[in-house]
Amino acid sequence: MHKPRLHPVASFDINHLQYLDERGQASQALPDSATPDLLQSLYRQMNLARLVDQRAVQLQRTGQLGTYPSSLGQEAIGVAVGSAMATEDVYCPYYRETGALLERGVEIEEILAIWGGDERGQNYQHAPQDLPLCVPIATQLLHAAGVAFALQYRQQQMNEPARVAVTCAGDGATSKGDFYEALNLAGVWKLPVVFVINNNQWAISVSRGAQTASRTIAQKAIAAGIQGLQVDGNDVIAVRTAVADAVERARNGEGPALIEALTYRLCDHTTADDASRYCPPEELEQARAREPMERLGSYLRDQGYWDDGAESEMQREQAEVMERSLQAYRSKSPAPPTAMFDHLYARLPEALLEQYQELQARDSAGQESG
Amino acid sequence: MHKPRLHPVASFDINHLQYLDERGQASQALPDSATPDLLQSLYRQMNLARLVDQRAVQLQRTGQLGTYPSSLGQEAIGVAVGSAMATEDVYCPYYRETGALLERGVEIEEILAIWGGDERGQNYQHAPQDLPLCVPIATQLLHAAGVAFALQYRQQQMNEPARVAVTCAGDGATSKGDFYEALNLAGVWKLPVVFVINNNQWAISVSRGAQTASRTIAQKAIAAGIQGLQVDGNDVIAVRTAVADAVERARNGEGPALIEALTYRLCDHTTADDASRYCPPEELEQARAREPMERLGSYLRDQGYWDDGAESEMQREQAEVMERSLQAYRSKSPAPPTAMFDHLYARLPEALLEQYQELQARDSAGQESG
Amino acid sequence: MAEITLVEAVNQALAHELGADPRVILFGQDIGANGGVFRATDGLQKRFGAERVRDTPLAENMIAGIAVGMAVQGLRPVAEFQFMGFIYPGLDHILSHAARYRNRTRGRLSCPVVYRAPYGGGIHAPEHHSESTEAIFAHIPGLRVVVPSSPARAYGLLLAAIRDPDPVVFLEPKRIYRAVRQEVPDNGEALPLDRCFRLREGSDITLVAWGAALKETLQVAETLAEEGIEAEVIDPATLKPLDIHSIIDSLEKTGRCVVVHEAARFAGLGAEIIAQINEYAFDLLKAPVQRVTGYDTVMPYYRLEDEYLPDTGRILTAVRSTLDYPPGGGR
Amino acid sequence: MAEITLVEAVNQALAHELGADPRVILFGQDIGANGGVFRATDGLQKRFGAERVRDTPLAENMIAGIAVGMAVQGLRPVAEFQFMGFIYPGLDHILSHAARYRNRTRGRLSCPVVYRAPYGGGIHAPEHHSESTEAIFAHIPGLRVVVPSSPARAYGLLLAAIRDPDPVVFLEPKRIYRAVRQEVPDNGEALPLDRCFRLREGSDITLVAWGAALKETLQVAETLAEEGIEAEVIDPATLKPLDIHSIIDSLEKTGRCVVVHEAARFAGLGAEIIAQINEYAFDLLKAPVQRVTGYDTVMPYYRLEDEYLPDTGRILTAVRSTLDYPPGGGR
Numbered sequence A, B: 001m002h003k004p005r006l007h008p009v010a011s012f013d014i015n016h017l018q019y020l021d022e023r024g025q026a027s028q029a030l031p032d033s034a035t036p037d038l039l040q041s042l043y044r045q046m047n048l049a050r051l052v053d054q055r056a057v058q059l060q061r062t063g064q065l066g067t068y069p070s071s072l073g074q075e076a077i078g079v080a081v082g083s084a085m086a087t088e089d090v091y092c093p094y095y096r097e098t099g100a101l102l103e104r105g106v107e108i109e110e111i112l113a114i115w116g117g118d119e120r121g122q123n124y125q126h127a128p129q130d131l132p133l134c135v136p137i138a139t140q141l142l143h144a145a146g147v148a149f150a151l152q153y154r155q156q157q158m159n160e161p162a163r164v165a166v167t168c169a170g171d172g173a174t175s176k177g178d179f180y181e182a183l184n185l186a187g188v189w190k191l192p193v194v195f196v197i198n199n200n201q202w203a204i205s206v207s208r209g210a211q212t213a214s215r216t217i218a219q220k221a222i223a224a225g226i227q228g229l230q231v232d233g234n235d236v237i238a239v240r241t242a243v244a245d246a247v248e249r250a251r252n253g254e255g256p257a258l259i260e261a262l263t264y265r266l267c268d269h270t271t272a273d274d275a276s277r278y279c280p281p282e283e284l285e286q287a288r289a290r291e292p293m294e295r296l297g298s299y300l301r302d303q304g305y306w307d308d309g310a311e312s313e314m315q316r317e318q319a320e321v322m323e324r325s326l327q328a329y330r331s332k333s334p335a336p337p338t339a340m341f342d343h344l345y346a347r348l349p350e351a352l353l354e355q356y357q358e359l360q361a362r363d364s365a366g367q368e369s370g
Numbered sequence C, D: 001m002a003e004i005t006l007v008e009a010v011n012q013a014l015a016h017e018l019g020a021d022p023r024v025i026l027f028g029q030d031i032g033a034n035g036g037v038f039r040a041t042d043g044l045q046k047r048f049g050a051e052r053v054r055d056t057p058l059a060e061n062m063i064a065g066i067a068v069g070m071a072v073q074g075l076r077p078v079a080e081f082q083f084m085g086f087i088y089p090g091l092d093h094i095l096s097h098a099a100r101y102r103n104r105t106r107g108r109l110s111c112p113v114v115y116r117a118p119y120g121g122g123i124h125a126p127e128h129h130s131e132s133t134e135a136i137f138a139h140i141p142g143l144r145v146v147v148p149s150s151p152a153r154a155y156g157l158l159l160a161a162i163r164d165p166d167p168v169v170f171l172e173p174k175r176i177y178r179a180v181r182q183e184v185p186d187n188g189e190a191l192p193l194d195r196c197f198r199l200r201e202g203s204d205i206t207l208v209a210w211g212a213a214l215k216e217t218l219q220v221a222e223t224l225a226e227e228g229i230e231a232e233v234i235d236p237a238t239l240k241p242l243d244i245h246s247i248i249d250s251l252e253k254t255g256r257c258v259v260v261h262e263a264a265r266f267a268g269l270g271a272e273i274i275a276q277i278n279e280y281a282f283d284l285l286k287a288p289v290q291r292v293t294g295y296d297t298v299m300p301y302y303r304l305e306d307e308y309l310p311d312t313g314r315i316l317t318a319v320r321s322t323l324d325y326p327p328g329g330g331r
């Protein structure tokens, strides 16, 4: 058949960013922002995230916590994202976010409370503007777009300082309309929002390849006419640099960005999952070799920024912090049954008074007899 | 700031196809499929679509029809799409589809019945597998993906011949999650489906530029890892060629495609709309010069495939067809009130019997007294 | 003072709040230059700027979702859905997030958003343009569901909805968008969201209806009055949380009740009202409460629309048999 | 024969229909190699192939929508939503399309799809994993809504749902997925979708409940029996269309009724049942019908979950006061 002549009307490139390779060697000169102090702090925070994850899984196994989603192997993403944001920016997390939450100032016992079945954990004492953990996949991406609009509006109409919304989601989340609608709106309204995808290759048991035929997740930005970049998600320096750049651009009114962070879920999806049912063990093994902690650790040691002394000091300190948090978590007295009505509306509507009183009566009866 | 080194990991081009330029001159050699017969028939069908549209708008103005969406200026798309499909393929339309429906064998009086407030119009007598008109924006795109899966499944599991689903939507529809979810699934499941976007620059009063920051609609295919192509939507030959190619590829198991057909809505959104509230008159004027009928007409005349005689013969014939259809539409007796229950379920559930009988009683009471 | 229609009263309320509160922003499809397909936002973009009265891309899920983000970050978003039939893609964000943000964060964040939509049938529109599924929203804890039935109530209730610290689904009965005109002073006075409106006093029977169905319900009350039967007509207006006590108070007088709504009967809001009457006023009841509603089928295309909607004939029949209960035993 | 659980009965029914009808296909998130998060599809992909038991990308709106396309083109899709709380993004396709395709095309096309979802609380799961919003679906004309409450009924009703020529929302009470074991012969025999099941005979009071709430309801019936009070327990199972007549028949004997459901009370299905009892059995009623339900608030995180769910104590209280009605007038 005769081939028609086509006129190119648009062309696009998708790029990948890496600073530290799998062996912890710099594959290019590090950015100026990567000071020893920063790198040490990123290392510490990743370690803390991993520790919290481990203990949370143990708590779940011993019946002291509900279902918990560990972020084993993906700590670089959360920690880098949290670290790249300014305090006054607004974080819109999904649920696999221990590292980022810790960076944002959320207390360990708050994180435990959330997964321990207690809404009070979402009442972050030190991150008052950040959104709560979001369970319905990808919905937080639209909330982030809305938050970004509010920030933009408050800057432009109410003379407030420029702030940015940052949000995370998994690779599975990119299949949901919310993802695309959020990117599209962010593009056309030029919203100050940064979308970070934790591409850990799995959505529970569904592999990255079964989610989408697109070669990269980053290229999905093209559909919305926004910036898209792929980063090595096990290289905390690459993630932090990419996110910090994107946040700066967003703050300067240059619009949104999508960042795909390539990593691997080195754990079950949650404590309710059994990845051995579907995850090829070889793949897991290979992925282990690329994980982010050792990579940064060996770079730090190579550079003389870290040693055994620093390591054991950190482990001791963090173990203590964790222990205190566990105590706080365990000793928190339960909310009364009526708490389920306390924040449903700003004020309890008259129509609900009877139900409230029924719960109240049950509670005092329970306390008397109990 | 030091610029990081980025590695390109993917690149993409979006192309545009045109055969007939705005003045009706061939901008490249026509495809073999563009025989005089085919071109004449496309011309006729576009004319018929325009005639039906005109009369429908008149009917609405005189209270004989409900709200009606004309496709003035966009006839090339529907007609080309209908003409590029095989009879046994399945068409999944939206609502601005007069041209395609006529090609598919839907009766003019059926189209009028639909907009005249009568479900019986959706019971196409001559396109039994095609989907009904779809009002909720973009939802038909997912139905088309489902249909395509069924066709693929029936071919592979039940040894039926290869068939293809073809679906259309507007530029506004590309902002809705359904659009993206359908493309993404089609890509990853390699479904035999062709998505055609009538990019008429408006979604009611919202301009193409306010829908999305993406330079083209065609590039949205990149997000799903599928083929995307932009065509001159006022060039019926380009649209037909592109759609026919895509249908063939889909039929051969080569997967889905997205085709953006660039055109302009030369009319109000529907008879309930007043485009003068938002549409710049200059823009409309310029767009008029690019409309598809005159373009093909002048090409046909230049080539000696058409003349005044053929034109008046066609107008006479089509006027007759239209008149007969109008008669049929007007003379159709109304459905009884109980019809609203006749096809709710395959069999009327007992729980609804009372309501059915109430309607029945009202009807006979009405008929007796009336 | 000029008399205005219900849809003009909506416009007046929106304009009032845009003027009064810089946090208020409006968005939706075609609400800008076009002024909304029903002109509810006519002229507002010109007056208040395109930043505050914004057209969105075509995605209801997005509209519902960004409203949540805007509201939790201190704005007072008022989102328009073009028709109630197009809210469904946005339900997830309304039910799973808007309704829950305050509760989820123990009051740290809240979601004062108003989701507006024209609702109901009777204007001979295409499929999906005639929905009345208020019961879906009314089932969801954390939401308020409000339906005005006159220009004055549209104005006062919409002001209240925008000022309310929690999410409100505000459903506008489009069949009566232009049915009556009323003087509605633009005085910024909100109406309460926690009680019924008694539109007519009477002691023989209580008629409960909302939105456009009040038109026929009030007509029936007039017809009855000519026969010396005095119907009390109650418009709950705020369907959730529902002020059942005003209805019960009325039943104390009448002991008889008919509920009228356009929505399909099964699991419609009429059922809840009957359930609560059963619970709170069992001993007062002299006859079963009857429902006059849309049928339990898809709202038909417009040729049969009038057969679907409750009309005065059906309401009258129900009223008479309620009054005549027990059959033969008459009043 | 081995005794199986409710979730195993679901698996058995799915396997049976996959084997019997080549048009049946299953899809959803993690239903393939993983066998579903509750293992409802365990082993089915291996047995019937990845073409017929398919994992989908993560998009419920897509799942709901493609099911429509598959069904109208001759397949018998069975779509799994991972939890009821994640159906909402797909509601639009269920309400606006699946429920309407037959009607819209005057029977030319039809939509025999089954939308399955685990539903209800009580398993200490995170937020959104404990929804009971069956009333939303029950309000929608054109749907069937089915809730099994035992392994045998899960098997028979799911077979019927898959074979039904119209769309069915099939809600599986996950709290009792593994609560009891029963012999369930794999004989391919469907149960009817148009009538209630009487789980216990009695003439003193009628208890209506479905899904997991039947567990406590039946326990209460046992407790009452020890006191010589015989409760009749009715499981409607098919909530829409509802076989009200079996309930009315029971009321002919008992004159008293309590409805139990996990869902929030306001505009829940209990209301509809009471409304119909009011309509059909007004003169039979010796006491107001009471509802024991979830509270009208967001299902709390799991620490307070048990306070939210109806328990035997609350049911007993309601039963006793219904039996003792009028208060003091006692039986």
Ligand SMILES: Cc1ncc(C[n+]2csc(CCOP(=O)(O)OP(=O)(O)O)c2C)c(N)n1
Pocket: A096, A135, A136, A137, A169, A170, A171, A172, A173, A174, A198, A200, A202, A203, A204, A265, A269, D029, D058, D060, D082, D086
């Ligand atoms: C709307 C919705 N559907 C389904 C689920 C159940 N679910 C929880 S996590 C998950 C997979 C998410 O995968 P991905 O987005 O890649 O994130 P990851 O968990 O891998 O970090 C699913 C299906 C949910 N939470 N929300």
Ligand SMILES: Cc1ncc(C[n+]2csc(CCOP(=O)(O)OP(=O)(O)O)c2C)c(N)n1
Pocket: B096, B135, B136, B137, B169, B170, B171, B172, B173, B174, B198, B200, B202, B203, B204, B265, B269, C029, C058, C060, C082, C086
């Ligand atoms: C879900 C949904 N939202 C809103 C509408 C109302 N509406 C009908 S047509 C239309 C604009 C569609 O624009 P586009 O997709 O570009 O198609 P066009 O009408 O221009 O052909 C809108 C908003 C609808 N039908 N469905």
Ligand SMILES: [Mg+2]
Pocket: A170, A171, A172, A198, A199, A200, A201, A202, A203, A204
């Ligand atoms: Mg993942």
Ligand SMILES: [Mg+2]
Pocket: B170, B171, B172, B198, B199, B200, B201, B202, B203, B204
């Ligand atoms: Mg358009």
